[in-house]
Amino acid sequence: MWRVKSLDQILATAEKKSLHRSLGPVQLTMLGIGAVIGTGIFVLTATAAQKAGPGMMVSFIIAGAVCAVAALCYSELASMVPVAGSAYTYSYAVMGELVAWLVGWALILEYALGASAVAVGWSGHMVGLLDNLGMHLPHALTVGPKVVIGNFLEGGEVGGFINLPAVIITALVTILLIVGTKESATANAVLVAIKVAALTLFVAVTLPMISGHADHFKPFVPRGWGNPFDHTGTGVLGAAASIFFAYVGFDAVSTAAEETRNPQRNVPIGLIASLLICTIFYLLAAGGAIGSYGAQPLAGPDGVAYAAGSPELASACTAMGAHTPLVCSKEALAYVMREIGHPFLGQLIALAATVALPSVVLMMMYGQTRIFFVMARDGLLPPVLSTVHPRFKTPWIITLVTGVVVAVFAAFLPVGQLADYSNSGTLFAFAAVSLGVMILRFTDKTRARPFKTPAVFVIAPLSIIGCLVLFVSLDGKSQGLFVVWTLIGLVFYFTYGFWRSNVRRGVDESEPLVDGPGGTPL
DSSP states (O other): OOOOOOHHHHHHHHHHSOOOOOBOHHHHHHHHHHHHSSHHHHTTHHHHHHHHGGGHHHHHHHHHHHHHHHHHHHHHHHHHSOSTTHHHHHHHHHTOHHHHHHHHHHHHIIIIIHHHHHHHHHHHHHHHHHHHTTOOOOGGGTSOOOEEETTTEEEOOTTOOOOHHHHHHHHHHHHHHHHOHHHHHHHHHHHHHHHHHHHHHHHHHHGGGGGGOGGGGSSSOTTOSOOTTSSSOOHHHHHHHHHGGGTTTTTHHHHTGGGBSSHHHHHHHHHHHHHHHHHHHHHHHHHHHHHHHOOOOOBOTTSOBOOTTOHHHHHHHHHHOSSOOGGGOSSHHHHHHHHTTOHHHHHHHHHHHHHHTHHHHHHHHHHHHHHHHHHHHTTSSOGGGGOOOTTTOSOHHHHHHHHHHHHHHHHHSOHHHHHHHHHHHHHHHHHHHHHHHHHHHHHOTTSOOSSOOTTHHHHHHHHHHHHHHHHHHSOHHHHHHHHHHHHHHHHHIIIIIHHHOHHHHTOOTTSOOBSSTTOOBO
16 A cells, blocks of 8 residues: 555656646636635635634735645646646655545545535525525525534535535536536636636725725734634634635646646646735735725624634524625625625626636536546546546546536535535645655655755745644534545545555556456446
C-alpha cells in the first residue's frame, strides 16, 4: 500500500492515454475564476457574518492567505506533472498509493459536495429572483426536508421535500460536461464575465457608502477571534474555516493540466492569476456589504448569537418578517442592494448570479470527474469508469455517476453544512500537496521544475499549518464526518483498490484493458 507510481510512469501513461489538449492560459484563468467566484461570496457571506460579524473581512484574508501558499505548492507540482488528477496524482508519485487513495477520497468531499453546495446556493438565488417577480415556487420543492442523521448530517426545513431547482441545474451541467471540455470552457468564459460584471456593479454602488456608515463596523469582532478547539466554528477563525469555501476551486485548474496546451507555463498562470483576481473582488465586496448595510450577528433574547445555519436562526429570521439582517439572506449581495434602495440593481445582481453560478457547479463537477477518471485509469476504481465517449472524447460514464451523486446531496442538504463538509476534504488535500512538494525536493532533486515554489521550506510548512488551523476551526460535525468518510474510504481501498491496482499487478497502462482472457477492450 506504500508503493509509488513514478513520475516518469505517470507522464508516459498520460502521454499515451491522454485527453485532448485544448485549453490555453486565458481559458485556464477563466476556469479558475469560474470555479472560485460563486456561492462563497454571493451566498456564504451571510454565514460568515453570523459567525464573525464585520470581522469576516479578516476571515477572507486568512482563508485567502492559506490558499495563496497552497497555490504556490500546487503550481510547482502541476508544472512538473501536467496530467489530470491534481493532488491525488501528486500524492501517488511522492507518498505512495494509500496516501494517494485517501487524498482522492477526500477530494470527493471537495468537489462533489462542493458542487452540491453551489447548486443549493444557485437555487436560493433562483427562488429569490422569482419571488421578487411575483412567481412563487412551492416551498416543499425549493428546500430539502428536515434531516438529522446522528451528529453529522443536519439541516433542511420543516415542510421541505426536495430542492428541485438544485437537481435541475445539476442535470443540465452534467449534460454540458458530457458534450465536451472545450465547449464547457467557452460557455464558462461567458458566465465568468457575467459574475465579474455583477460584483463590479455591487462594489461600485456600495463602497462609496462606507464613509457614512462607520458604525456598521462596530463592534468589529462581536463573537471574538474564535477558539479552534471548542468545535463550535464561531468567531473570525470559524468564519475563515467556512469562507475558505469561497476560494475552493482554484486547484481545479491543475486537474485540467492534461487538457492544457503548454501546461508547464499555463497551469501556474491560471492558478495564481485566478486566485489573485478573486481575492481582490472578495475584499471589496465584503467591505461594501458591511459598510452599506451592516453585518452584525443575530442574537436571541438571552443575548447569545444563534449558530449559523441553525433552525433557531431560521425561525428568528422568519419571525422578523421583511427587512431582516444580512445574516438571514440566502442571496446576500442581491438582498443588500435591494435593502439600500436599489431594487432594480438588486434584481440585476440576482439575475447575474442565477445565470453565472452554474459555472461553479460545472468546474466542481469537472474536477471530480477528472479525479475519478485518473483513479479508474490507475485501477483503484473499476476501469469502466475511465471510458471515454467515442464522439465527445470525455469520460462520460463517471460524469453521469458524479452528476447523480451531486444531485442527491443538493436535493436534501443545506448549503452551509455542505460547504463545511467540503472544506474538510479540501484542507486535507492541500496539506498533502504541500508536504509532497517538500519531499520531492529531496527525492527528485534533478527533475526539471518549470515553476519553483519560492522559499519552499517556509511556504509549504505555512500552508500545512494554515490548513490544520482551519480544519480544527470547523465545527465538530464537519470534523467528525471527515473521520467517518476516511474510514469508509479505507474499507473501499482494502476490498478493491489494493488488489486491483495497476501498479501492484504490473499492468501496462498504455495498452487497453480487457475484460478477461481474450476479452474485448473496456
